[in-house]
Amino acid sequence: MAWTREQMAERAAKELEDGFYVNLGIGIPTLVSNYVPSDYDITLQSENGMMGMGPFPTEDEIDADLINAGKQTITELNRSSYFSSSASFAMIRGGHIDLSVLGAMEVAQNGDLANWMIPGKLVKGMGGAMDLVSGVKRIVVVMDHTNKKGETKVLKECTLPLTGQGVVDLIITDLGVMEVRDNGLALIELAPDVTVEEVQAKTDADLTIDLAA
Amino acid sequence: MKKVYASAVEALEGLVFDGMTIAVGGFGLCGIPENLIIALRETGVKDITVVSNNCGVDDFGMGLLLQTRQIKKMVSSYVGENAEFMRQYLSGELELEFNPQGTLAERLRAGGAGIPGFYTKTGVGTIIAEGKEHKDFDGETYILERGIKTDLAIVKAWKGDEKGNLTYRKTAMNFNPECATAGKVTLAEVEEIVPVGSLDKMAIHTPEVYVQRMIQGEHEKRIEQRTVRAG
Numbered sequence: 001m002a003w004t005r006e007q008m009a010e011r012a013a014k015e016l017e018d019g020f021y022v023n024l025g026i027g028i029p030t031l032v033s034n035y036v037p038s039d040y041d042i043t044l045q046s047e048n049g050m051m052g053m054g055p056f057p058t059e060d061e062i063d064a065d066l067i068n069a070g071k072q073t074i075t076e077l078n079r080s081s082y083f084s085s086s087a088s089f090a091m092i093r094g095g096h097i098d099l100s101v102l103g104a105m106e107v108a109q110n111g112d113l114a115n116w117m118i119p120g121k122l123v124k125g126m127g128g129a130m131d132l133v134s135g136v137k138r139i140v141v142v143m144d145h146t147n148k149k150g151e152t153k154v155l156k157e158c159t160l161p162l163t164g165q166g167v168v169d170l171i172i173t174d175l176g177v178m179e180v181r182d183n184g185l186a187l188i189e190l191a192p193d194v195t196v197e198e199v200q201a202k203t204d205a206d207l208t209i210d211l212a213a
Numbered sequence: 214m215k216k217v218y219a220s221a222v223e224a225l226e227g228l229v230f231d232g233m234t235i236a237v238g239g240f241g242l243c244g245i246p247e248n249l250i251i252a253l254r255e256t257g258v259k260d261i262t263v264v265s266n267n268c269g270v271d272d273f274g275m276g277l278l279l280q281t282r283q284i285k286k287m288v289s290s291y292v293g294e295n296a297e298f299m300r301q302y303l304s305g306e307l308e309l310e311f312n313p314q315g316t317l318a319e320r321l322r323a324g325g326a327g328i329p330g331f332y333t334k335t336g337v338g339t340i341i342a343e344g345k346e347h348k349d350f351d352g353e354t355y356i357l358e359r360g361i362k363t364d365l366a367i368v369k370a371w372k373g374d375e376k377g378n379l380t381y382r383k384t385a386m387n388f389n390p391e392c393a394t395a396g397k398v399t400l401a402e403v404e405e406i407v408p409v410g411s412l413d414k415m416a417i418h419t420p421e422v423y424v425q426r427m428i429q430g431e432h433e434k435r436i437e438q439r440t441v442r443a444g
Contacts, residue, residue: 064434065385072440089315124293131315165338
């Protein structure tokens with residue numbers, strides 16, 4: 001059975017290491033914060049200018065001056081700090097953030113990522129995604145393996161405008177986990193009851209099979 | 214020199230002209246200069262180029278200036294919350310220049326700091342890099358991005374003293390400090406004007422030299438995504 005959104009987030013949380021500074025994208029990536037091991041010291045950065053994001057507020061705690069990069073209301077922690085946008089992106093672009101988890105429309109076998117634009121249709125903008133993929137030390141993509149039409153999102157080459165070139169390190173989909181290596185993608189884990197054949201059938205990219213024993 | 218004005222409309226007097234560029238602070242609807250945006254609408258200034266991370270929503274923030282067709286061009290990183298924006302853009306009425314968010318922040322910071330350009334990895338290999346100078350440093354490729362200076366900047370702070378020293382509150386800071394430095398003239402609106410000396414001198418984010426005029430205003434502080442947990 002393929003992984004649910006929550007299970008994909010739970011799998012992505014295994015990429016965290018104690019002490020990491022992490023930026024989570026909007027959607028499934030946001031759910032990763034629910035699966036942080038309790039004995040880990042993980043600090044969430046929000047690119048609109050905050051280090052140390054707390055959980056969503058209760059009705060009484062809502063503060064219009066305190067939002068995350070998805071414009072959702074959030075809370076602060078004792079250890080939180082605030083800073084301006086250029087200071088925030090200095091952390092990101094300067095290589096000070098350990099890990100970013102992002103959604104994607106397409107990923108290619110060389111690590112190319114497309115997640116910001118469908119020409120003529122979706123014109124919203126890249127926000128901070130291009131800065132994150134070019135500056136953060138490790139990029140993990142979490143997405144469904146296929147789109148709503150059933151077409152694969154794991155390609156030899158991206159067809160949509162790129163967010164970054166050769167930037168993705170790991171891809172977690174509802175079907176399994178793939179690592180971006182010098183010679184292409186390696187399938188390293190399968191979701192329960194998903195077969196190698198199913199992943200291969202739903203993947204356009206060249207795929208090496210390297211499942212842990 | 215007296216910097217405090219009685220109203221947003223008075224504060225804008227003599228500063229606006231058609232075709233001008235304006236940097237506007239804020240992230241989404243958080244920390245936007247609500248009163249100065251409304252006053253800009255009142256001036257009727259048109260063909261503006263606006264440098265701002267977002268463009269408000271249909272009926273609030275910068276969306277108000279879209280309704281009145283005062284904006285010719287937006288320089289932004291994300292405009293997904295605004296149906297009228299999309300309509301004007303797709304019909305060719307509105308020009309749009311997308312900048313990666315960090316590039317936009319750094320362009321404003323650089324412009325305000327007298328730095329005409331800088332190299333960054335962000336956008337290399339994407340359509341953002343098209344037509345820009347590429348240069349290799351230490352085996353990696355970077356693109357040249359230009360600093361931004363604007364005719365005017367409008368920003369929102371929490372508290373400001375009568376000299377123009379500003380303190381921002383929580384994530385309402387966002388692009389405001391960068392915009393304040395990038396404007397040839399900067400107007401600040403604050404929730405409270407306090408006497409000189411009453412702000413914590415070690416917590417002034419924008420020193421007075423960047424601020425030429427200021428007003429105190431009422432703020433609706435509309436919330437875009439009200440998200441709560443069970444309490």
